[in-house]
Amino acid sequence: MRPFKYTRASDVSSAIQQLAANPRARFLAGGTNLLDLMKEDVERPDELIDITRLGLSQIKLITSGTRQNGVAIGGLGKNVDLANHPLIRQNYPLLTQAILAGASGQIRNMATNGGNLLQRTRCPYFYEVSMPCNKREPGTGCGAREGINRLHAIFGWSDQCVAVYPSDMAVALAALDAVVKIRNAQGQERELPFTDFHRLPGNEPEKDTNLNHGELITSIELPLNKLASHSYYLKVRDRASYAFALVSVAAALELQDNRITQARIALGGVAHKPWRAYTAEKMLIGQEATESAFQRAADAEMAQAKPLEHNQFKVTLGNRSLVRALQMALAGSGS
Known part of the structure; x- marks a missing residue:
């Protein structure tokens, strides 16, 4: 060091x-x-x-008069406190499940909510300083593009970078339409929808997020929703303990008479950022909540995948995982 x-x-x-x-x-x-x-x-x-x-660790209701609008999460709060907080467990069980799937208890005791969002890829070519990596040293090339890329992206990658983003917590936040609140050196605050916080690699893979140097994540806000009783976080990994996702799915449904009125789906382990499955979501709206509807939505979403030489299996795995997560959400496993 x-x-x-x-x-x-x-x-x-x-x-x-x-x-x-x-x-x-x-x-x-x-x-x-x-x-x-x-x-x-x-x-x-x-x-x-x-x-x-610095503080910034509170978890509190966002209210307007007597009306509850959501929950604000302090950027410097610990993952362990967030996962176990009654407001989160009751209103956003999807987030609790994702955090508990994400790491060991020891790491959750140390890791902060804002820091979780700023995790960098675990791509082995990024960590091995003797190998070319455009994310670590722009312009040197991407070792994984033609190398061993079993763990790498199937959505949104570029010739410059095929790495995936590792956080489980962030996949749930993407599905829950979270908003990131940010403060700069001039004391100004801005808000970023969570789906805009992380970046696809494009021609600048060294930039993981749209957070500028000299800015601090002060809080993350979760809007009120009616998804809690039908939500589920599914993580598929090489081993059951302390491993990053091959594929993960955050799925949440709002139902009326078994017909889907709202759907929120995000995938992890498949892209440079949490991958919001907009195609699958749109296909599910207005449909009866059945396995066949889930399968059609999964087929349409995964048809857009562009696997690399060694990760074709992620397309099939992602398809099956998406259907399974929706089935578990329908069953009320997140409540």
């Missing part, structure tokens, strides 16, 4: 200003991903700004 300067921020404004002043500075919260990357010499910050004492 290379030498770096360490400071502990005392308030939100000064923390953001300090980060903005140094292009090579990074925020340090849980450190569950950043420190690993530093040890592997993938990330090379010369300054770490500790933001663990």
Whole structure:
């Protein structure tokens, strides 16, 4: 690990200003991903700004008068507290399931909600500094494109990068239409719909998100919905314990007389960002909630996949996983 300067921020404004002043500075919260990357010499910050004492950890109702509009999640809250909070378990069980599927208990105790969104890919070519990687060093090439790409993308990839995004929590947030609230060094705040927060690789695979340097995730907001009783998070992986998804599915349905009035589906392990399955969602609206309807929607979504040499299996796996997750959501497994 290379030498770096360490400071502990005392308030939100000064923390953001300090980060903005140094292009090579990074925020340090849980450190569950950043420190690993530093040890592997993938990330090379010369300054770490500790933001663990800034608060921003509350989970609270968003209200307008007497009306409840959703729930706000502090960016520096811990994953373990989010997964187990009564407001989340009752109103957004899909998110609880995804977080509990995502990592070991020890990591959930350390990892922050904002930091979870900023995880970088676990592509082995990204971690191996002797190999070419446009994400790590733009312009060097993509080792995985013609290499061993069993774990890589089947949607949205480019010739520059075929890596996948690893978070489980983020897949659920994508399905739940979350909004990310962000503050900059001038004290200005902006909001990003969750589906716009992460990026596809395009010609700039080094950019994982649309968060600018010198900005901080202050909170994540979840709008009120009627999806809780018919939602399910399915994760398929090589081993049952502490592994990233080959394919995951966050599925949620709103029903009226067994007819689908709303559908929310997002896939993990298949793209550079949580992949919102808009084609499948549109096909399900107005349909009776049956296995045949689920299969037609899955077929239409997965028909858009573009597998690589070694991950053709993900197309079939994704199809079956999507149908299975919808079946489990229909059964009320998320309640």
